[in-house]
Amino acid sequence: MADQPLILYHYPFSPYARxxxxxxxIRGIPYCQCLQPPILPRPDLSTHLSLNYRRIPLLAHxxxxxxxxxxxxxxxxTLFPPPPLTADQKTITHLLSTLTTATTLFFKAAELLPSSLPVMKDPKFLRDRATFSPAIFAAPRTKEDRALSRAEALLEIQSSVRLLEETILSDGRNWVLGGKEPTRADVEGVWVIHWLxxxxxxxxxxxxxxxVINKTRYPKTMAWVNRFDQFINALSEKEGxxxxxxEAAELILKGKKGGDIGVDETDPVVKVQGLKKGDVxxxxxxxTGSAFKDRGRLVGVDEKEVVWENEKGVRVHAPRxxxxxxxVKGRPSL
Ligand SMILES: N[C@@H](CCC(=O)N[C@@H](CS)C(=O)NCC(=O)O)C(=O)O
Structure with a gap:
């Protein structure tokens, strides 16, 4: 299946897409990119693929x-296995992913985006993001509340920088897992701080x-972010x-589908709802983006992902x- 095309839907200023x-x-994996507007609508996804999910990025395989x-x-x-990692290296990679994707870190970083940025003054962008994250973009706040919550956000970012400085990078290594080049572990750890x-x-x-955050206080982390940035910039010729x-939709709609994982009947969410293969x-x-819901026939579910097929026949995968x-009970229709 590694021979099927990879199509990345994104817009370049998305830190998650980066x-x-x-x-x-870094891995030299060939891909195509289908550029999206930073705000809705995105007919390449909604019209061509009948997808309501509103977040960026997405990857078709x-x-x-x-x-x-x-x-x-x-x-x-899975498609392009990296060189094997030790248990410790796997742990660091996983924990860095948890730190940057499963905590409030990204939201704190978003809170710190300067109001001088053109998008932060664009009413269309702000209206759009109010439907993505009402807590950040729609909550009415006084100037004082906003200043305090920015200060707290800075403290949280600082604490993640200190964590890197005092633990993983403390022995002066160039890259998170040691070695001569960055790995997924660097990507997992760097993207939020790099963004800011x-x-x-x-x-x-x-x-x-x-x-608060400078080269004197956090020399190793600041040098690592800089090193990572230079490494990536030197790879700029590898654009998809x-x-x-x-064209992207055509490739997906006629694309070969991967294997079927089946419905795990011991899965707690499957069990409590009595879900079966083919159910809507x-x-x-x-x-974030919780108001944008997708429907389809259940194809498979295990502890890692849920897979459904939508009305256009696209097989969509989401993490658990x-x-x-x-x-969907009652009279289910797609
Ligand atoms: N957990 C998601 C989060 C993705 C996310 O929040 N992406 C932001 C862009 S960086 C987004 O979708 N913003 C709203 C939008 O672009 O519609 C992931 O890992 O992909």
Missing amino acids: RLIWYLK GGDLYLDTRLILNLLD LTLPPPHNDNALDPA RVIKGG VEVFPTD LGFRVLG
């Missing part, structure tokens, strides 16, 4: 469409107060070919963590 682009480049970078990175490691440190000038100094939404299910993320799977 997680994937960096990994694809043959006739299968994968949601969420955590699932997508695991897919890439590399905002376009003149905004790059505004997100992280240089009096850009394709249009129509509704699936949606529980943290952070997603709800609901059986």
Whole structure:
């Protein structure tokens, strides 16, 4: 199946998308990219593929469409296995992923985006993001509340930088797992702090107060982010070919589908709802973009992913963590 095309749907300023682009480049994995607008609508997904999920990025592999970078990175490691890791290296990689994707870190970073950024002054963007994360973009707050919550956000980012400085990077290694080149572990650890440190000038100094996060206090971490940035920039020739939404959809709709994982009847969520293969299910993320729900016939579910086929025949995969799977009772229709 590694011969099926990979199509990445994204827009370049998405920090989550960069997680994937960096990994694809570091591993030298060929891919195509289908560029999306930073705000809805995204007819390449909604019209061509009948997908409601609103988050970026997504990755298609043959006739299968994968949601969420955590699932997508695991897919890439299955299709293109990296050199074997020790148990300790696997642990570090996993814990860095947890730190940056399963805590409030990303939201704290988003909180720190300077209000001087053009998108932060664009009412259309702000209206759009209010439907993605009401807690950050729609909550009415006084100036004082906002200043305090930015200060707390900075403290949380600082604590993650200190963690890197005092643990993984404390022995002066160049890359998280040692070695001569960055690995997935670097990608998992770096993307949030890299995002804030590399905002376009003149905004790059505004997100992280240089009096708090600087080279004197955190020399190893700051040097590592810089080293990573240079490494990635040197790989810029490995850009994926850009394709249009129509071509991408055609490739997916006629793409070969992967194997069937079946429905695990011991799965607690399957069991409590009595779900069976072919049942209509509704699936949606529980943290952000939760109002954008997808429906389809259940194809498979295990502890790692849920798979359903939608009305266009696209086989969609979502991770179990952070997603709800609901059986649709009554008169189920897609
Ligand atoms: N857990 C998701 C989070 C993805 C996410 O939040 N992406 C942001 C962009 S960086 C997003 O979708 N923002 C709203 C949008 O673009 O519609 C993942 O790992 O893929």
